[in-house]
Amino acid sequence: MGRIYNFSAGPAVLPEEVLKEAQEEMLDYRGCGMSVMEMSHRSKAFEQIITEAEQDIRDLLHISEEYEVLFLQGGASTQFAMIPMNLMKNKKAEYIITGQWAKKAFKEACIYGDARAIASSEDKTFSYIPDCSNLPIREDADYVYICENNTIYGTKFKTLPNTNGKPLVADVSSCFLSEPMEVEKYGLIYGGAQKNIGPAGVVIVIIRKDLISEEPLTGTPTMLRYKIHADAKSLYNTPPAYGIYICGKVFKWLKNIGGLEIIQKKNEEKAKLLYEFLDQSRLFKGTVRKEDRSLMNVPFVTGDKELDAKFVKEAKEAGLENLKGHRTVGGMRASIYNAMPKEGVEKLVEFMENFEKVNR
Ligand code: PMP
Numbered sequence: 001m002g003r004i005y006n007f008s009a010g011p012a013v014l015p016e017e018v019l020k021e022a023q024e025e026m027l028d029y030r031g032c033g034m035s036v037m038e039m040s041h042r043s044k045a046f047e048q049i050i051t052e053a054e055q056d057i058r059d060l061l062h063i064s065e066e067y068e069v070l071f072l073q074g075g076a077s078t079q080f081a082m083i084p085m086n087l088m089k090n091k092k093a094e095y096i097i098t099g100q101w102a103k104k105a106f107k108e109a110c111i112y113g114d115a116r117a118i119a120s121s122e123d124k125t126f127s128y129i130p131d132c133s134n135l136p137i138r139e140d141a142d143y144v145y146i147c148e149n150n151t152i153y154g155t156k157f158k159t160l161p162n163t164n165g166k167p168l169v170a171d172v173s174s175c176f177l178s179e180p181m182e183v184e185k186y187g188l189i190y191g192g193a194q195k196n197i198g199p200a201g202v203v204i205v206i207i208r209k210d211l212i213s214e215e216p217l218t219g220t221p222t223m224l225r226y227k228i229h230a231d232a233k234s235l236y237n238t239p240p241a242y243g244i245y246i247c248g249k250v251f252k253w254l255k256n257i258g259g260l261e262i263i264q265k266k267n268e269e270k271a272k273l274l275y276e277f278l279d280q281s282r283l284f285k286g287t288v289r290k291e292d293r294s295l296m297n298v299p300f301v302t303g304d305k306e307l308d309a310k311f312v313k314e315a316k317e318a319g320l321e322n323l324k325g326h327r328t329v330g331g332m333r334a335s336i337y338n339a340m341p342k343e344g345v346e347k348l349v350e351f352m353e354n355f356e357k358v359n360r
Contacts (some may be wrong), residue, residue, distance in 0.1 A: 007320035053248030076192035080108035100152035125127035132161030149175035179264035301331035
């Protein structure tokens with residue numbers, strides 16, 4: 001088989017078991033005589049797929065009945081607008097800027113109200129998470145927004161900000177289901193599926209029911225109202241049905257391996273391999289403050305652009321693909337999501353060791 005180790009930041013590696021199962025069910029889904037791609041989203045078979053998917057993610061994250069789980073479209077970027085449109089009752093929101101995705105969300109919110117950036121790590125190229133223990137949050141702020149794992153820069157909030165009781169809204173696109181979460185600490189959690197969960201085209205929103213507004217901002221399109229989707233159980237219109245089906249399989253894969261405590265352990269082991277190597281390397285250097293390091297996205301550099309390019313090229317030839325850093329940062333980035341096997345990271349470290357010997 002010609003599968004490589006895929007370190008892409010997203011769309012990203014999916015569990016092989018899931019892909020094989022989908023392959024087996026491709027032509028005839030469980031006796032339906034058709035694939036999930038071809039069936040009505042109102043059919044019994046699909047109803048079961050989406051109901052089970054919702055229940056499985058609820059089980060994995062221990063999501064209570066106080067929260068709705070929505071399977072939506074438009075990618076994570078549509079949430080940049082949907083959140084202010086639905087949550088900005090006082091038209092005031094506080095944003096913590098820890099990277100390009102938080103910044104984009106902030107800029108989008110500025111279209112709809114008085115969004116303020118109350119903390120930022122831009123002064124050091126987003127290589128750390130700012131202190132969020134005592135933020136200047138307005139009394140009438142509607143929410144506080146974070147990007148919990150910064151895909152491009154490889155930082156992660158290890159402690160959630162003190163929001164002074166305001167709802168916390170978090171983009172978890174690149175750390176979704178990589179470890180347990182205390183859902184009740186958030187007002188809204190969302191993430192695009194295409195990193196840890198499934199194919200691009202699905203975005204999952206977990207929203208506390210009291211935040212689902214009857215009356216979003218004037219002019220909010222029907223499709224961008226959480227209430228519409230919550231009332232219709234994510235079937236207001238044709239959902240990204242095949243994507244939801246794959247997400248459901250990934251949820252079952254996670255349950256089968258023992259849930260989020262187990263996947264967290266595996267992710268910690270994988271990340272440790274790479275970070276320990278980086279910390280002793282005399283050629284490669286991690287770019288993130290140690291205490292803020294992400295378990296999912298690991299950026300590193302040699303300090304020499306040409307050598308970086310050589311590394312990426314030779315790694316690809318060795319079956320280790322998509323290691324080029326984001327275009328705004330340069331260097332390298334290894335995304336080691338849930339479905340990246342430990343052997344993939346071991347192979348990468350071995351390759352880096354050999355590269356270092358030859359190129360130092
Ligand atoms: N948030 C984060 C943290 C991301 O990593 C990304 C995409 N890489 C996005 C938002 C944007 O996602 P989408 O392309 O689904 O709009």
